[in-house]
Amino acid sequence: MLAGMATSASAQDTTLTIATVNNGDMIRMQGLTDDFTDKTGHKVEWVTLEENVLRQRVTTDISTKGGAFDIMTIGMYETPIWGANGWLVPLDDLSDDYNADDILPAMAGGLSHDGTLYAAPFYGESSMIMYRTDLMEKAGMEMPEAPSWSFIAKAARAMTDRENEINGICLRGKAGWGEGGAFITAMSNSFGARWFDEDWNAQFDSREWSDTLNFYKNMMDDAGPPGYATNGFNENLSLFQQGKCGMWIDATVAASFVTNPNDSEVADSVGFALAPDNGLGKRSNWLWAWALAIPAGTQNEDAAKEFIEWATSTSYIELVAEKEGWANVPPGARISLYENENYKDVPFAKMTLDSILSADPNNSTVDPSPYVGVQFAAIPEFAGIATDVSQEFSAAYAGQQTIEEALEKAQAITNDAMEAAGYR
């Protein structure tokens, strides 16, 4: 691969414009861009945006064929939809040195359409339990490697100490399809719920959805932090780092934050476990990847492919390990990373891999469903519908309406939108 890059460096050098998110791994990549420029001669201009702004920005550009970017950072939700629309360049001709077979199958599957890879995973994540080992011990309980929801609820109540501002469990409740919506959808999978039946009829009138929301609310009312209905990733991260959460179920990338002694007061007493299940064969963890894709019609397709090969390669992982240590390499994308002896020493490495492997975007629900995706349904309408639905759920968590009212509204919102979109 490097030989190929060196050859092209002597050819015409170009400037690539890359849109990306402001996440730790992406910022690290920006800092290492000189390595790519040295190898290829191509320069890189970064456009870094907050996740929601980025999503709107790149969607506008690609749907209008604006051509403002040569590479876009997108996720598992957008990739299959945009790939099906012909908006992305297929990544089926990457060099042999790149070793595309080394990409974790769950990631490759979620970033493909009809078996063709349309975005290369830069890092992948699932969700898992992060818990305070000292508080668990104080509660006289022991966390299993793969706990059930009933154990989690019992432990959460046992760990709660309101006088000392310790909440047994911190979970997302904030409205938004990527915030509380993602969590409750993944959780509902383990309760046997699904968004749609095989004919795209909404399923919020099912017992499984009612069980999911009632279980969540009862547990959070008893053991969650005050105002949990407005808490998202950052709010819970802040609470956990300050020692105010007994358990937190969220993205696996959070593991490096909560175990960093510079930021976290509880860095030396954090344990990890798989996201809970309910004995129905599905766990409540999600699957996500931030991936690099090339919009169709870019003038710099070859250089863009070179960049993607550089940024998502095993040699890039080694470069990060050399400069910043193995705990900071982008996780969850390549099989070989988890076979690397150096990486096995990272405390959350195994649990991250186990969590990723236990999520299947093509078969995420107990009963059959017509959609791909674990915490989302990969259809264009989903983001809008799920944002509205999660607003109703958050209102129920905050006590502004009952769970039944929220589910009734969710059912109506979803069926109306699906009918308008021609699915029903």
Place this chain on the structure above:
Amino acid sequence: MARAVSNNRKLLNTVIAWTIGILIFFPILWTILTSFKTEAQAIADPPVFLFFDWTLENYEVVQERSNYARFLWNSIIIAGVSTILGLIIAIPAAWSMAFVPSKRTKDILLWMLSTKMLPAVGVLYPIYLIFIELGILDTRIGLIVVVMLINLPIIVWMLYTYFKEIPGEILEASRMDGASLKDEILYVLAPMAVPGIASTLLLNFILAWNEAFWTLNLTAAKAAPLTAFIASYSSPEGLFFAKLSAASTMAIAPILILGWFSQKQLVRGLTFGAVK
């Protein structure tokens, strides 16, 4: 006794004014303070106010990561040129509405204002497509035109309000003395309306400086101003509040300094015609 009551009232007014001023300024002050904290101190509970280990680390990180000068230059050009261009168009428009009104003048003024009521996202796609067609996506010239157009109704309205305070007889007199239309606007009307024009200029410069929707959606790497600079430090998955605060402080610093030095002119302009 009467004097004592007057002094008490003055004191009360001063206290109320300072309280309101501090309340309004507090979020900015908090942002500035947070920019000198570590990330852990930025989220500390209870929050730390002044007694913490002050650090410049966040500013160093921001300087290292971003080309601040380029964002700043783009902001100055976009806000400055769009405001001046807006004034060049708005002064004659406001003159005609204030001194030679027609039956439809009020309707036109209301219609102009009504364009501000449309949510910007409603016209994002048409404008984006026009930009692609004209080849002005991610260019300063494209943003200057858009920012000027979205602020134009406010500029016209403000100038119209100031011009209405100027007696039309003075302009009539200049016409009788043989002044052309250009002379009338440039040498008679403009000097009398300087405080109003200056405050309009300043206020619209601030509005253009802070405009975030279009500047984020119509730029990529080349023409992005300071609004995009701030957006690059916001993250829903990671606590980077101290760095975000440093970036925000750097983005608002120029406009704060400008506002500080021009506050007298700004207040004079905003109260122009208030006392007769």
